[in-house]
Amino acid sequence: MDKETILIVDDEKEIGDLIEVYLKNEGFNVIKASNGLEALEEIKEFKVDLIILDVMMPGMDGLQACIKIRESNPVPIIMLSAKNEDIDKILGLSTGADDYMSKPFNPMELVARVKSQIRRAKRLNGAMALQANLIEIEDLLINTSTHEVRIGEREIKLTPREFDILVLLARNRGMVFSIEKIYQCVWNEDFYESDNTVMVHIRKIREKLEDEPRKPRFIKTVWGVGYKIEK
Amino acid sequence: MDKETILIVDDEKEIGDLIEVYLKNEGFNVIKASNGLEALEEIKEFKVDLIILDVMMPGMDGLQACIKIRESNPVPIIMLSAKNEDIDKILGLSTGADDYMSKPFNPMELVARVKSQIRRAKRLNGAMALQANLIEIEDLLINTSTHEVRIGEREIKLTPREFDILVLLARNRGMVFSIEKIYQCVWNEDFYESDNTVMVHIRKIREKLEDEPRKPRFIKTVWGVGYKIEK
DNA sequence: GGAATTTCTTAATATTTTCTTAAGAATAAA
DNA sequence: TTTATTCTTAAGAAAATATTAAGAAATTCC
Numbered sequence: 001m002d003k004e005t006i007l008i009v010d011d012e013k014e015i016g017d018l019i020e021v022y023l024k025n026e027g028f029n030v031i032k033a034s035n036g037l038e039a040l041e042e043i044k045e046f047k048v049d050l051i052i053l054d055v056m057m058p059g060m061d062g063l064q065a066c067i068k069i070r071e072s073n074p075v076p077i078i079m080l081s082a083k084n085e086d087i088d089k090i091l092g093l094s095t096g097a098d099d100y101m102s103k104p105f106n107p108m109e110l111v112a113r114v115k116s117q118i119r120r121a122k123r124l125n126g127a128m129a130l131q132a133n134l135i136e137i138e139d140l141l142i143n144t145s146t147h148e149v150r151i152g153e154r155e156i157k158l159t160p161r162e163f164d165i166l167v168l169l170a171r172n173r174g175m176v177f178s179i180e181k182i183y184q185c186v187w188n189e190d191f192y193e194s195d196n197t198v199m200v201h202i203r204k205i206r207e208k209l210e211d212e213p214r215k216p217r218f219i220k221t222v223w224g225v226g227y228k229i230e231k
Numbered sequence: 232m233d234k235e236t237i238l239i240v241d242d243e244k245e246i247g248d249l250i251e252v253y254l255k256n257e258g259f260n261v262i263k264a265s266n267g268l269e270a271l272e273e274i275k276e277f278k279v280d281l282i283i284l285d286v287m288m289p290g291m292d293g294l295q296a297c298i299k300i301r302e303s304n305p306v307p308i309i310m311l312s313a314k315n316e317d318i319d320k321i322l323g324l325s326t327g328a329d330d331y332m333s334k335p336f337n338p339m340e341l342v343a344r345v346k347s348q349i350r351r352a353k354r355l356n357g358a359m360a361l362q363a364n365l366i367e368i369e370d371l372l373i374n375t376s377t378h379e380v381r382i383g384e385r386e387i388k389l390t391p392r393e394f395d396i397l398v399l400l401a402r403n404r405g406m407v408f409s410i411e412k413i414y415q416c417v418w419n420e421d422f423y424e425s426d427n428t429v430m431v432h433i434r435k436i437r438e439k440l441e442d443e444p445r446k447p448r449f450i451k452t453v454w455g456v457g458y459k460i461e462k
Numbered sequence: 463g464g465a466a467t468t469t470c471t472t473a474a475t476a477t478t479t480t481c482t483t484a485a486g487a488a489t490a491a492a
Numbered sequence: 493t494t495t496a497t498t499c500t501t502a503a504g505a506a507a508a509t510a511t512t513a514a515g516a517a518a519t520t521c522c
Contacts, residue, residue: 084339091347102340108315109333116322119421146405146462147453159479160455196499197481203500214500223489224498390468427510428470434511444511454478455509 004049004118005029009039009065010080011057015103019052022107023114036060040068048075050118052110053097055081055090063095070096076117080105135170137229140209140218142170151209161186162205165198169219174231176222202227235280235349236260240270240296241311242288246334250283253338254345267291271299279306281349283341284328286312286321294326301327307348311336366401368460371440371449373401382440392417393436396429400450405462407453433458 006023010016011034020030031046033039035057042048051069055062063086066077079090082103090100098120099113135142141150144167149156158166164186169177179198183191202219210216219227237254241247242265251261262277264270266288273279282300286293294317297308310321313334321331329351330344366373370383375398380387389397395417400408410429414422437444450458 084337087337087340087343088346091343100340100343102337106315106333109318109331112318112322112331115319122415145407146459147407147456148405161480195482199499200481200501203502207501221499392469426471430510431470431512434513452510 003027003029005031005046006114007031007033007039007042007046007048007051009033009036009051009057009062010054011035012054015054015080018107019110022111026111026115028114036062036065036068039065043069043073043075048073049121050114051075051077052114053077053079055079055083055086063089066095066097076121078110078113078117135167137170137173137218140170142167149209156208158205158208161201162208165201166205166209166219169227169229173229176226176228178226181226234258234260236262236277237345238262238264238270238273238277238279238282240264240267240282240288240293241285242266243285246285246311249338250341253342257342257346259345267293267296267299270296274300274304274306279304280352281345282306282308283345284308284310286310286314286317294320297326297328305352307352309341309344309348362402366398368401368404368449371401373398380440387439389436389439392432393439396432397436397440397450400458400460404460407457407459409457412457 006028008016008019008023008030009032010019013034016032016034020032023030031042031048033042037060039051039053043051053062053066057065060068062079062081066079069075069077076098077096078099078101079086079095079097080101080103081087081090084102087100087102089095090097098117101110101113133144135144139152141148143149147163149158149163149166165182168182168185169175177185179196180191182198183189206216206219209218218229220230222228237259239247239250239254239261240263241250244265247263247265251263254261262273262279264273268291270282270284274282284293284297288296291299293310293312297310300306300308307329308327309330309332310317310326310328311332311334312318312321315333318331318333320326321328329348332341332344362375364375366375372379372381374380378389378394380389380394380397396413399413399416408416410427411422413429414420433450434444437447437450440449441447449460451461453459
């Protein structure tokens with residue numbers, strides 16, 4: 001399992017550093033921002049699994065930032081505040097924060113709450129995946145949540161690798177992928193020397209997808225470069 | 232709207248009284264118990280909307296009580312503890328507690344957390360009510376309220392685990408569930424390494440459901456990915 | 463407290479996928 | 493046209509994944 005990334009947003013450096021130590025100790029990946037705007041930038045750039053957000057900050061405060069983040073991202077947010085009046089606001093439904101801790105806080109408790117929220121998010125994600133994720137290419141239909149591929153009425157059975165390669169090309173229609181690139185994307189490993197593993201897979205996919213593998217409708221060969229699905 | 236009833240379980244009278252004052256002030260109805268067994272009695276007698284449960288108590292401690300309560304009741308539980316070591320245990324999934332506060336605590340924060348949990352429970356309840364308790368898949372009938380499963384006239388006896396797995400797949404027809412996801416959803420625990428517990432259960436279900444387990448009609452294998460019931 | 467049931471673990475077997483190899487075909491360049 | 497390069501195809505070995513069976517451990521029920 002990959003390390004989860006946690007974004008700490010606090011203008012007080014010592015607090016951020018303290019939290020960082022504890023989280024890293026638990027095997028989390030940590031990035032930091034010192035105000036709301038920076039936080040928004042970081043989120044755009046990196047895949048963040050949880051945000052710890054201080055309410056009191058110069059510029060865009062934590063509550064505003066929280067609302068802003070929520071507009072585009074369902075990532076779990078834990079808010080920190082020293083003011084009692086904030087509690088109700090935060091745990092109410094309006095801000096969209098998932099949990100709250102009052103300052104000064106016990107770092108162990110924060111870590112436990114972080115873990116708890118991440119677990120919750122994972123479970124929720126499972127349920128969310130229900131929403132079908134459909135890719136359509138002419139009469140070729142790819143459903144990434146049910147792992148189904150069909151052409152018209154005919155159901156095509158693809159192996160996991162074949163499926164991944166097809167999805168990669170289908171999600172990026174028009175783009176040409178070199179053998180090397182495909183290998184890196186699908187296998188998540190570096191590509192060493194030229195075996196033709198990828199080619200063999202491409203052929204298998206064509207065999208299953210195409211009526212005439214010689215004249216493929218979907219996966220086209222770009223000579224000397226790679227493969228693509230035309231736009 | 233009726234006043235919500237909150238059960239406070241603590242052997243220290245002063246703490247219970249303190250919490251009571253704050254909660255009553257917010258319009259909640261409060262009842263009290265001074266140990267785990269008493270709490271179980273109260274729950275049987277009254278309709279309780281939330282429980283505040285101290286971990287450290289003579290006799291049955293809070294953690295045991297929490298697990299015991301959860302067996303029969305999905306009511307939200309907030310646990311109180313002075314010991315750091317408890318945090319992880321409580322916020323982990325195994326006890327079934329919904330939230331935690333460390334002692335000494337800020338009563339305002341506790342009240343806010345109470346309100347937050349009650350809101351959450353209401354939402355959850357709404358969502359639950361929508362789920363049909365009769366699932367039909369061709370001639371397979373699953374009744375989630377009576378825990379009955381039948382195929383045509385034949386009644387199938389499934390164990391609790393088997394039943395849960397089947398319902399998970401049946402409620403989400405078409406969707407593929409990985410071994411890991413099944414484990415997380417049914418066991419409510421994190422999935423560590425690859426034992427094949429889930430597979431064995433799948434096989435048992437097939438044995439009971441299918442005429443030819445080799446060619447399953449209901450639970451299909453999606454190679455390298457997981458299992459599903461086709462739509 | 464003991465029997466029955468359920469759940470989990472282990473390991474052997476079966477199946478499917480993935481990779482490797484190698485030979486033949488298509489394409490581009492000389 | 494010839495040659496070198498790149499791509500396609502096929503077949504079988506290796507690796508990964510799934511099924512099955514049997515028994516141990518835990519739990520439930522009486």
